[in-house]
Amino acid sequence: MRVLAGLVGAVVIVLTLAEFFVAFLLPRRVRREPRVARVILVAGWRVWRFVARRLPARSGDTMLGFYGPLLLIFAIALWAVALIFGFALLQWAAGSHVAHGGGGFDDDLFFSAGGFLSASMQLSPSTGLARGLFLGEAACGFGVLFVAIGYLPAIYQASSRREVAVAQLAPRAGTPPTAGALLVRFGRRGGWPDLDAYLAEWEDWAAELMETHLSYPALAYFRSQHVGQNWLAALTTVIDTCAFAIAATPDETDVDSAEITLSIGRHALADISLVLRAKPGRFDPPRLGGGDLSRLWDLAAQSGLELRAKKEVESRLSELRSGYEPLVAGLARALELNPSSWLPPAES
Numbered sequence: 001m002r003v004l005a006g007l008v009g010a011v012v013i014v015l016t017l018a019e020f021f022v023a024f025l026l027p028r029r030v031r032r033e034p035r036v037a038r039v040i041l042v043a044g045w046r047v048w049r050f051v052a053r054r055l056p057a058r059s060g061d062t063m064l065g066f067y068g069p070l071l072l073i074f075a076i077a078l079w080a081v082a083l084i085f086g087f088a089l090l091q092w093a094a095g096s097h098v099a100h101g102g103g104g105f106d107d108d109l110f111f112s113a114g115g116f117l118s119a120s121m122q123l124s125p126s127t128g129l130a131r132g133l134f135l136g137e138a139a140c141g142f143g144v145l146f147v148a149i150g151y152l153p154a155i156y157q158a159s160s161r162r163e164v165a166v167a168q169l170a171p172r173a174g175t176p177p178t179a180g181a182l183l184v185r186f187g188r189r190g191g192w193p194d195l196d197a198y199l200a201e202w203e204d205w206a207a208e209l210m211e212t213h214l215s216y217p218a219l220a221y222f223r224s225q226h227v228g229q230n231w232l233a234a235l236t237t238v239i240d241t242c243a244f245a246i247a248a249t250p251d252e253t254d255v256d257s258a259e260i261t262l263s264i265g266r267h268a269l270a271d272i273s274l275v276l277r278a279k280p281g282r283f284d285p286p287r288l289g290g291g292d293l294s295r296l297w298d299l300a301a302q303s304g305l306e307l308r309a310k311k312e313v314e315s316r317l318s319e320l321r322s323g324y325e326p327l328v329a330g331l332a333r334a335l336e337l338n339p340s341s342w343l344p345p346a347e348s
Contacts, residue, residue: 002093009089013140016082020144023075024151040075041217042277049336061223064336068221072155075218076148080116083144087137088112094129116141158212159222165205166224166234172198174344175228179240180299181344187303192254195245200257202238203264209235210268217275220335233340236328239265240342243324247316248300248307262320269327278334280326287325288342293317296342 048067052060091108115137174181186195209231213219224230242262245255273280288296297310307313332339 002095005089006093009086009093012082012086012089016079016086017140017144020079020147024147038217038275040078041071044071044074045221052336064221065223068218068223071218071221072152076144079144080141083137083140084109084112084116087115087133087140090133091130094127094133112137118142155216155219158208158216159219162205162209162212162219162231163224165202166229166231167226169234169237170226170229173237173340175226176233176338176340177229177237178341178344179237179244180296180342182237182241183244183296183300183305184303184344187300187305191305192245192249192251195241196255196257199238199242199245199255199261203257203261206235206238206261206264206268210264210271213268213272214275217272220272220276223337228338230337232328232331232335232337235265235268237340239269239324240340243317243320244296244300244313247320248297248305248313250306250308262324266324266327269324269331273327273330276331276334278327278330281329281333282326283329283339287339288317288321292343299343 045067049064052063054060055063088105088109088111091112092105111134115134118138118141169177172182172185173179183195186192186198220231239262242255242258242265245258246252246262249255272278293314294310297307297313301307328339331337
């Protein structure tokens with residue numbers, strides 16, 4: 001029985017350390033076998049979202065905002081508990097050699113917790129094996145807690161950089177942001193070249209968004225501080241604007257940067273959807289349905305932008321939208337985020 005307990009303890013320790021290494025230190029692949037952290041991330045969110053949906057809108061949104069930070073704390077606590085339990089099993093399997101005599105598993109569990117946290121206690125190891133396990137657990141405790149503490153600021157800095165760009169988009173595209181407002185602003189202030197230069201700035205942001213959210217999926221659940229803003233709406237607005245620019249400009253050389261930003265943004269949507277297991281969906285009603293395209297075309301034309309024929313723009317834009325809007329719909333549903341609209345409010 002003690003041999004089996006020792007084997008179980010060793011397996012728990014190895015798996016926990018491997019999971020911790022992958023979650024914090026190893027750059028993640030988009031496609032990889034499910035691990036404990038991902039199961040906790042997705043399953044916990046479903047329960048959290050279920051409860052939040054049954055609260056008033058403002059309270060529910062506040063509750064959803066707690067999930068990302070709490071998830072990080074919970075994951076670290078879970079890894080610590082797993083390591084403490086695993087080393088307790090090893091101590092018990094080795095014969096529970098503590099200074100005061102033969103003890104039970106509860107003494108080994110208490111002794112293991114003290115070793116992990118490097119806390120002083122009356123119990124002490126009385127054999128070479130027990131001392132070795134004690135030192136090994138103390139080293140694991142220092143390593144796990146120090147690495148976690150060191151990486152938490154990096155995670156929050158990544159969230160902060162993401163939100164800075166989201167906030168900077170608001171004066172240009174409105175709150176909530178729309179591609180129509182962005183097109184009108186640049187149509188009045190410089191046309192396609194200036195718009196393309198602005199969209200080029202979002203290339204780096206989209207690439208960093210993809211990299212950080214693949215490495216730390218919990219970032220996707222961090223919400224913006226301002227009502228009407230979120231990272232998905234910002235990314236969608238930029239991609240919408242890129243798509244319209246590509247479809248509508250008479251001279252494609254004016255929007256070279258828009259093509260690159262669209263490609264990277266679409267790549268980010270696809271990879272984040274895979275990591276979060278967000279299945280592609282569709283918008284009902286459509287984001288750009290009925291006479292919306294005609295109104296968008298009219299807004300862009302009235303702002304001073306030179307456009308292709310409306311039918312040509314409609315055909316090309318529909319093709320481009322089919323490559324990313326299902327991903328936006330899936331993420332919006334999975335994360336309980338409001339995606340951006342194409343058109344600004346009528347009164348603006």
